[in-house]
Amino acid sequence: MFRNVTSLLVGLMIFLLVLPRADAAFSRVIIDPGHGEHDKGGSYGYVYEKHLALDTARRLAVILEQVGLKVTLTRTRDKFLRLDQRSKLGNRYRNAIFVSIHYNWTRRSSVAGGETFYYYQAGKPLAVAIQKHMCSSARIYNRGVKKSSFHVIRETKKNPSVLVECGFVSNSWERQKCMTGSHRQKLAEGIAKGILEYRWNTR
Secondary structure, three states, rough: OOOOOOOOHHHHHHHHHOOOOOOOOOOOEEEHHHHHHHHHEEEEOOOOHHHHHHHHHHHHHHHHHOOOOOOEEEOOOOOOOOOHHHHHHHHHHEEEEEEEEEEEOOOOOOOOOOOEEEEOOHHHHHHHHHHHHHHHHHHOOEEEEEEOOHHHHHHOOOOOOOEEEEEOOOOHHHHHHOOOOOHHHHHHHHHHHHHHHHHOOOO
């Protein structure tokens, strides 16, 4: 469905970071595409956050599965899930991490860039790694790593959890980029690189 991950950098990271090891930090990634169904999320015209988040999450799942990680998606289609249902899935598995995928919106149309949130300290190193690689891979403005009490990361207590904002649909320039599959692929590849770096560092 999506193009194969063929860049030399991604291939090199796969070789270095996911060689089988008995002491691997986790074996499963729970990916949570934000919003769904009647909950459109941030939007501009017919550009809905729920669609962008799901597509990016599915691309991320393909990459992670290609390198041998188990992947669980909280939703695989345009379906509404309550926040507590999402965090329940985040707590279901052992040896896992939880990554919630979103796109941002604000009334200030000049604001752009990506940012990654954590709540518990255990999630901060994951947020730092994802933020660094996502912004570098997709060439978006780095708005930093921040602590926040979003429900899905506050209530996912058994596993490291983060919430990733991939860009602003309220910014016309960034919205046009986010509407292209190639840009969403770069975002997914960057998030994957961050996950793999975190996995290596926490082995």
